[in-house]
Amino acid sequence: MGKHTKKTDFTLSGRFLTYVLSKGCNVKGIRLATSRGEQYIKLSKALRPACADILQPGTWIQIQGCQKVNTKTGKVKLKAKSIMPALPGSSSSDDIEPSPHAIGNVQKGKIRICQKSSCRKRGSRKVLTALNTALQTSGRDKEIQLQPMGCVGKCKAGPNLVVLPDKTRYTRVKPKNITHILQQHF
Numbered sequence: 049m050g051k052h053t054k055k056t057d058f059t060l061s062g063r064f065l066t067y068v069l070s071k072g073c074n075v076k077g078i079r080l081a082t083s084r085g086e087q088y089i090k091l092s093k094a095l096r097p098a099c100a101d102i103l104q105p106g107t108w109i110q111i112q113g114c115q116k117v118n119t120k121t122g123k124v125k126l127k128a129k130s131i132m133p134a135l136p137g138s139s140s141s142d143d144i145e146p147s148p149h150a151i152g153n154v155q156k157g158k159i160r161i162c163q164k165s166s167c168r169k170r171g172s173r174k175v176l177t178a179l180n181t182a183l184q185t186s187g188r189d190k191e192i193q194l195q196p197m198g199c200v201g202k203c204k205a206g207p208n209l210v211v212l213p214d215k216t217r218y219t220r221v222k223p224k225n226i227t228h229i230l231q232q233h234f
């Protein structure tokens with residue numbers, strides 16, 4: 049830790065917005081709508097596998113972790129160590145009661161794309177990037193969540209993609225197919 053860095057614990061509640069993916073398309077953090085605005089919170093490595101599939105946009109959650117504040121620049125970095133359900137409107141640990149049913153209705157669906165080696169060789173990363181761009185430019189990135197997924201056993205027909213809740217599978221997807229897929233399902 050640098051001499052200008054101060055480390056403290058934090059507790060924060062808010063609505064889960066979206067996952068943030070690393071360059072390798074793995075989940076590395078989340079965006080949370082809180083009373084102090086939208087926050088990016090990095091997930092500890094131990095939390096990543098457990099969180100990757102379960103959070104739905106609009107879900108109220110409470111996060112505990114540590115924050116590093118650069119006392120020179122004022123920049124704050126948040127890292128989550130634990131995530132639990134929270135009641136809508138929660139702001140501190142004192143008024144939290146776990147509620148697994150506290151799920152909002154913002155989300156319309158999910159698109160999962162295989163990011164394992166065979167699909168990657170066949171261009172699944174380009175498809176993921178194209179989808180991400182299409183959703184962000186149309187402002188639908190909060191309604192339709194993108195998720196990397198593991199091998200589904202159809203490696204030679206990759207890139208493989210699944211649209212939820214319909215559970216429709218697509219094979220050999222190319223970036224030019226994205227518009228059609230979005231029109232079909234959303």
Ligand code: FES
Pocket residue numbers: 162163164165166167168198199200201202203204206208
């Ligand atoms: S690597 Fe994508 S389906 Fe097997």
